[in-house]
Each structure stands twice: as structure tokens, then as C-alpha cells.
Amino acid sequence: MELILIFSLLAFAAVIGLLVWLRTSTDNKFEIKNSDIILALLPVVLILFLSGKIESFEFGDLKVKAAFEQASSKEINSQVNLLKGIPVSELETDTKESVGKIPQLIRNKTESLEFRLGHGGYYWSAIRDYFVALRSHSLLKYVIVNDSDGTFFGMYEASLLVNYLEAENSDTRYVEFEKFLNQSDREGLLELPGFISADRALSNDANRSNALTEMESYNLNFLPVVNDAKQLQGIVERSRLTASLILDVTKQLSSTQASN
Numbered sequence: 001m002e003l004i005l006i007f008s009l010l011a012f013a014a015v016i017g018l019l020v021w022l023r024t025s026t027d028n029k030f031e032i033k034n035s036d037i038i039l040a041l042l043p044v045v046l047i048l049f050l051s052g053k054i055e056s057f058e059f060g061d062l063k064v065k066a067a068f069e070q071a072s073s074k075e076i077n078s079q080v081n082l083l084k085g086i087p088v089s090e091l092e093t094d095t096k097e098s099v100g101k102i103p104q105l106i107r108n109k110t111e112s113l114e115f116r117l118g119h120g121g122y123y124w125s126a127i128r129d130y131f132v133a134l135r136s137h138s139l140l141k142y143v144i145v146n147d148s149d150g151t152f153f154g155m156y157e158a159s160l161l162v163n164y165l166e167a168e169n170s171d172t173r174y175v176e177f178e179k180f181l182n183q184s185d186r187e188g189l190l191e192l193p194g195f196i197s198a199d200r201a202l203s204n205d206a207n208r209s210n211a212l213t214e215m216e217s218y219n220l221n222f223l224p225v226v227n228d229a230k231q232l233q234g235i236v237e238r239s240r241l242t243a244s245l246i247l248d249v250t251k252q253l254s255s256t257q258a259s260n
Contacts, residue, residue: 102133110134112142117153117184124171124178131162144232145181145189151230152198153186160194201226204233208241 113130115122134140135158143156165173180188189195201224202211215223215238222237 102129105130105134106137106139109139111139112144112158113140114144114146115181116146116148116150117181117186118148120182122178122181124174127178128165128170128174131158131165135159135162142235146232148184152201152224152226152232154189154195154197155224155232156192156196157194161192164193196220196224198224198226198230200224201232202236204228208245211236212238212241212245 113134131140140158140162143158143161145153145155147153165177167173176188177192179185180192190197196218200214200218200220202214204225204227206225211223215221221239222235225233225236227233
């Protein structure tokens with residue numbers, strides 16, 4: 001049996017056990033309604049929906065399929081997280097100047113750094129100082145690379161990239177990264193860990209269902225979102241999409257139950 005089914009069954013058993021315990025511990029004063037059961041099981045049902053294990057679910061007069069389809073067809077706009085970061089055009093050869101700007105980045109809670117292909121002025125030790133300082137404060141999450149015209153080329157999950165750069169021979173790896181950026185070596189950048197290319201980016205009018213399907217197929221917890229000009233708008237996270245789906249379906253089912 002697949003792991004997702006096992007986890008779903010365990011979650012089901014845990015929810016039912018909790019409801020039974022509440023009723024017995026309150027001398028049957030706690031009434032278990034059909035709506036309580038369906039809303040408690042909703043996260044499990046949505047997991048099965050998203051994994052394609054079931055196509056519909058009914059409990060009494062409540063039908064989850066229609067509510068789920070309506071909620072999943074909504075666009076992802078409201079779930080897009082705009083990244084708080086800065087362009088790194090100032091990372092010139094003056095390492096002392098770069099280091100002097102790090103406290104400001106920390107105060108601004110910078111979570112992403114943006115590079116541009118072919119810039120020509122990036123210096124490996126300045127890049128290292130930025131990466132190490134921001135990561136030491138648990139801030140740096142994403143490293144963005146844009147093409148020379150400002151369109152989105154790709155992005156890295158910062159922890160994977162920095163772990164690679166900080167491994168043995170780290171100076172050599174940072175020099176290599178500097179070279180890839182300054183010389184627009186796209187193939188070299190693609191080979192580094194944690195890279196998500198522009199062809200995996202979602203459009204800002206994509207719906208939740210498509211976004212979750214893409215994340216599942218790439219085994220990713222987030223994807224970049226671009227606007228019509230192919231510029232990075234932000235990211236959308238699997239956890240936030242799933243939470244919004246559960247909230248919308250719950251509202252719809254609660255409304256249906258109240259009207260019956």
C-alpha cells in the first residue's frame with residue numbers, strides 16, 4: 001500500500017478517535033454532528049484528491065467534489081508571496097563596501113538576492129560575504145537570476161546553493177559561481193543545486209489545481225510566478241495553496257450544511 005494511503009488512514013483513525021474521546025469524556029454532552037466529521041476529515045480528503053486517489057467524496061448530503069473543483073479553479077494571485085529582497089548590482093570588487101552594507105540587509109530582513117546575467121562586476125568574495133551573513137541570521141531563502149533584459153532566468157533555493165558553495169574548496173566554487181554570472185554561463189548555472197528554471201514558472205493567472213500539480217510533478221514545495229512580461233512576480237508555496245484550498249472548501253461545506 002502506498003505511503004499516502006497509509007498516512008491518510010492513520011489520520012482518519014486519529015480524528016475518529018479524538019471525536020469518540022470527546023464524547024465519552026463529557027458524558028455524551030458533546031454531540032458529534034455530520035458536519036463535524038466531514039470538516040475534521042477534510043484535510044485527509046483533500047490529500048487524496050490532490051494525489052488522484054479519489055475523484056469524489058460524499059457524506060450524507062455533503063458532496064466534496066463540487067466544492068473542491070470550485071475552490072481549486074481559483075487563480076493563485078492571492079497566494080503569491082512577493083519576495084523581500086534587493087538587486088545585487090552593488091556587488092563590485094570593493095569587498096569592504098559590500099560588507100558594510102550587510103547590516104542594512106539584515107535590518108531589512110532580506111530573504112532574496114537578485115543577480116543579472118552578464119553584469120560583469122560581481123566578485124566572488126563579496127557574494128560569499130552576503131550569503132554567509134544572511135544565512136547566519138536565517139534570512140536568505142532564495143537566490144534569483146535574471147537575464148540581461150530583466151526577464152526571469154531562474155532561481156535557487158538558497159539553502160541548497162549555499163551548502164554546495166560552502167563545501168570543501170569553497171573559494172573555488174564561489175569563483176566558479178562568479179564566473180557563471182559575469183559571463184552569462186547559463187549551462188553552468190543550471191548544473192548548480194537547487195536551481196528552478198524559468199520554464200517551470202507559473203503565470204500569475206494559473207489556478208490552484210495546476211500549481212499544485214506542477215509542484216507534485218517536480219517534487220517542489222514552491223514555484224516562481226512570473227507576470228506577462230516574463231518578470232518574476234514572487235513565489236507560491238505548496239503549504240499556502242493547500243491551506244487556502246482547505247479554508248475555501250470548509251467555507252463552502254459549512255454554508256451548504258447551514259442552508260440544509
